[in-house]
Amino acid sequence: MTPYLWFGVALRAIGAWAIVSGLELGVSGFNIVRGLSGATEYMAWAYFNQLIAHVAIGLVLIRFAPMLAQWAYPRSRTSAIEEENAEA
DSSP: OOOHEEEEEEEEHHHHHHHHHHHHHHHHHHHHHHHHHHHHOOOHHHHHHHHHHHHHHHHHHHHHHHHHHHHHSSHHHHHHHHHHHHHH
């Protein structure tokens, strides 16, 4: 695999991890709202704000990974066609 493809895979993996960590923050916020956590110095809305930010960043990384990889590793049109033919 080329650096372009590896970078795209890495972006998608980081995006998936951002979503997972955002969901963990959402669970923490839910625990505070329900009184299941002893964390009194944090507000639940702070966790939900982080949840929204993590999920948004994760979705952007997953959705736009090819475009970001193209920006980081510019390819000529002929090499892109060769890669597509090699994958098929």
